[in-house]
Amino acid sequence: MDEELKLKSQVCFPVYALSREIVNVYRPILEEIDLTYPQYLVMMVLWENEPQKVNEIGDKLNLDNGTITPLLKRMAAKGLISRKRNTKDERVVEISLTESGKQLQTKAAEVPQKVVKAMGITPEDLMQLKDLVVKILNRAK
Amino acid sequence: MDEELKLKSQVCFPVYALSREIVNVYRPILEEIDLTYPQYLVMMVLWENEPQKVNEIGDKLNLDNGTITPLLKRMAAKGLISRKRNTKDERVVEISLTESGKQLQTKAAEVPQKVVKAMGITPEDLMQLKDLVVKILNRAK
DNA sequence: CACTATTATATCGTGTGCGATTTTATTTTG
DNA sequence: CAAAATAAAATCGCACACGATATAATAGTG
Numbered sequence: 568m569d570e571e572l573k574l575k576s577q578v579c580f581p582v583y584a585l586s587r588e589i590v591n592v593y594r595p596i597l598e599e600i601d602l603t604y605p606q607y608l609v610m611m612v613l614w615e616n617e618p619q620k621v622n623e624i625g626d627k628l629n630l631d632n633g634t635i636t637p638l639l640k641r642m643a644a645k646g647l648i649s650r651k652r653n654t655k656d657e658r659v660v661e662i663s664l665t666e667s668g669k670q671l672q673t674k675a676a677e678v679p680q681k682v683v684k685a686m687g688i689t690p691e692d693l694m695q696l697k698d699l700v701v702k703i704l705n706r707a708k
Numbered sequence: 709m710d711e712e713l714k715l716k717s718q719v720c721f722p723v724y725a726l727s728r729e730i731v732n733v734y735r736p737i738l739e740e741i742d743l744t745y746p747q748y749l750v751m752m753v754l755w756e757n758e759p760q761k762v763n764e765i766g767d768k769l770n771l772d773n774g775t776i777t778p779l780l781k782r783m784a785a786k787g788l789i790s791r792k793r794n795t796k797d798e799r800v801v802e803i804s805l806t807e808s809g810k811q812l813q814t815k816a817a818e819v820p821q822k823v824v825k826a827m828g829i830t831p832e833d834l835m836q837l838k839d840l841v842v843k844i845l846n847r848a849k
Numbered sequence: 850c851a852c853t854a855t856t857a858t859a860t861c862g863t864g865t866g867c868g869a870t871t872t873t874a875t876t877t878t879g
Numbered sequence: 880c881a882a883a884a885t886a887a888a889a890t891c892g893c894a895c896a897c898g899a900t901a902t903a904a905t906a907g908t909g
Binding site for chain 2: 569571573574577578579580581582583584585587590593604608611612615627628629672675676678679680682686687688692694695696697699700701702703704706
C-alpha cells in the first residue's frame with residue numbers, strides 16, 4: 568500500500584497528538600483556577616496589555632471570531648473580563664480585565680512550573696521544540 | 709510582570725497554534741474527498757489494517773471513546789465504514805471498511821503531496837519536527 | 850450627500866474533544 | 880455458581896474551532 572498513507576509516516580499527526588496532550592496536561596492544573604487552556608491564553612494576552620479589541624486578541628491567538636466571541640462571552644460570564652463598546656467607533660468592543668481577572672494572575676504564577684513538571688521533559692528539548700515549531704509556523708501562515 | 713506568564717514565552721502555544729494551522733491546511737484538500745482531518749486519520753488506520761475494534765482505533769489516535777464513538781458513527785452514516793458486534797464478545801464493536809471506504813484510498817493518494825506543497829516547508833524541517841515531537845510525545849505520555 | 854464598500858463583531862451549524870456517567874457483557878472471586 | 884469487579888461502548892454535557900452568513904457602523908466615492 569501507499570507508504571505515505573500510513574499513520575506512522577505522518578508528520579502532522581504527532582503535532583496534532585502533542586497539541587492535545589499539552590491541553591490534557593494543562594487541564595487539571597488550570598482547573599484549580601477555573602480556566603480552560605484557551606481561556607488561559609486569553610488571560611495571558613490581557614495580563615500583558617489591556618484593554619484590547621476582540622480581533623486583537625483573536626489575531627494574537629490565531630482564533631477567528633466564530634471562536635473568540637463565545638470564548639470571551641464565557642469569560643465575561645465568569646466575571647474575569649468586561650466588554651465595552653468603543654464610543655468613538657461603535658463597531659469595536661474593548662475587552663478589559665475585571666478586578667477578579669487581575670487578581671487571578673497571582674494564582675496563575677505557579678502554572679508554568681507545574682506544567683513543565685507534569686510534562687516531564689527537559690527545558691532544552693522544550694526550547695528546541697519551540698524554535699522549530701515557530702520557524703515552521705511562520706513559514707506556513 | 710511575570711515573564712513566564714507572557715504569550716511570547718510560551719512553549720506550548722506554538723504547538724497548539726501549529727496543530728490548528730495544520731488542520732486548516734488539510735481542510736480544503738480533504739474537503740475534495742469529503743473527509744475531516746480526524747476522519748482522514750481513522751481512514752489511514754483502517755486502510756492499513758481492518759477490521760479493528762473501536763478502542764484499537766482510539767488508542768492509535770489517542771482519542772477517548774467519547775470522541776471516537778460519534779466520529780465513527782458519522783463515518784458510518786457517510787457509508788465509509790461498517791460497525792459489527794463481535795459474536796464471541798458482544799461488548800466489542802468491529803469497524804470495517806465498506807467498498808466505498810476502500811475505494812477512497814485511491815483518491816486520497818494525492819493528499820500527502822498536496823499538503824506538503826500547501827504548507828510550503830522543506831522536507832528536512834518536517835522530518836526534524838517529527839523526530840522532536842515524537843520524542844517529546846513519548847516522554848509526556 | 851446618498852450609495853457602495855469595508856470593517857468589527859455576532860450568530861449559526863457542524864464536527865470534534867474530553868470528563869463523567871451509564872449500559873451491557875464478560876471475567877474474577879468467594 | 881452468584882456477586883462483585885472489570886471491560887467495551889455509548890451517552891451526556893460543555894467548551895472549543897471554524898466556515899458561512901448576518902448585522903451594524905464607519906469609510907470611501909462619485
